[in-house]
Amino acid sequence: MSPSVSSNAVASPVARGAGQRIAESLEQAIAIIGLEARKLAHDPSELLFRAVQPALWLIIFGGVFSSIHVIPTGAYTYLQFLTPGILAQSVLFISIFYGIASIRERELGIITKFLVSPTPRFVLVGARGLSASMRGLSQALIVILLAIALGVTLNLSVTALAGVVLAIILGAALFSTLSMIIASIVKTQERFLGIGQLLTMPLFFASSAIYPLSIMPGWLRPIALANPLTYLVDALRTLMLPNETGLYPLWLDLGVLLGVTLLLTAIESKLYPRMAQ
């Protein structure tokens, strides 16, 4: 055995303090997020295809409903009201199928390589959730640029935009982790796609994305309030619309998103290792 091997092959377990463990976890999370960034850089086509749908919603759906004035949106034009909703929707749509990557990696065997590494499960899952945020942010850029092109007045101050970035990171992490949980449970592409399709529309319609909670039928309102998408929409509306106060305070919206994301990450940390068994 060469001397260099014996000297650094094994780190002493005694020397691993909490500080070092946190530093290592951070490094590991950066690695996983960095891998995703490199994948997107090698092939950004998905991001562009994904942008078509929000564009259609804004231009066609938004255009039609703006002109007929049937949805009460208070002081805002319907397009103003709709823009944060469509942004939230595009974050949902791009995140809710993220679990397909886990299924592909399970079929290939890539997943085992991550699970035999010393990366703590929570870090592995959490970092994957955060990686999905990059996809969500790309959608934000496209939706915001499109809204500006359509002449929609939005609050684009630095603080507002920073808040939008944070809300999207949380929202994308939340729905992509939910997606990974579904992937861990159903394990096959066919079932996963079926369930993904099944979930998307109810999540979307039972939220305040395209109409306010106030015009929802009474039975739908509690469902909408239990739907995390409602809180993402509310946060984005509060941030992006001039002088909007939102249904709830911003801290509550973001707190709900963070809390649910952490809960889902904890659940997936238990389920994810089963993908390799």
Add this chain to the structure above:
Amino acid sequence: MAAASDPPILVTRDLTRRFGDFVAVDRLSVSVRTGEIFGLIGPNGAGKTTTIKMLTTLLPITSGDATIAGYDVRRDAAEVRRNIGYVPQLISADAQVSGYENLWVFARLYSIARAEREERIRDALQFMGLSGVADELVKNYSGGMIRRLEIAQALMHRPRILFLDEPTVGLDPLARDAVWEQIERLRGHYGTSLVLTTHYMEEADRLCERIGVLHRGKMVALGTPAALKESLGRSGATLQDVFIHYAGEEVELSGGYREAGRTRRVAVRLE
């Protein structure tokens, strides 16, 4: 090379895994010496992959114990993971990024110090003969190159023991030879102990110092290739004969649709 007095790198005692009523691995007790190349052979479904998955912390152990590099696999999974490398039967390199990027990620997951990272990646690429294609996307690699990249990935953190599950499945004979040659050099260069499974008996014979024959989850024979061949009591016996002697009647019945599908998928992807 490791001294004979070194403690064994891997010890299992009554290692058992059940799936419901099915006993996939049945009270396996084995010890692998530091620096040894240890082979596991046996028909599909004999428990080879299940054994490796338990030892690599991927699959919970039903009963019994396993110790790797002095760490209990059940209690100190995190420390065990730091000390092992694993090349699964399925493909574990990511096709969407380059060879270099595949290694870059794992250098960070294994907390290799920033100062050493580039050098380790370069070394691993060079050792596995991949320096020239480091920046190409893995989807453009050949099957043999993918396998070598996966081995590079698994050895970058200098594991004390490397688990290779069917490292040459789906490779053509030339690529297979290249992979085995690298594995042999790896042991010589880093002193890494190796546990591997294979279906290619000539290769197991040539490479492994000791071989365990698994049959229906039990270790039915264990010894050096020479001793195993001798145990049949006839001259000119090959390891193939040993395999058939201990597990022969199972060959036709084993595997099944799922197993066949997986193996062929790997074979197709590696082409």
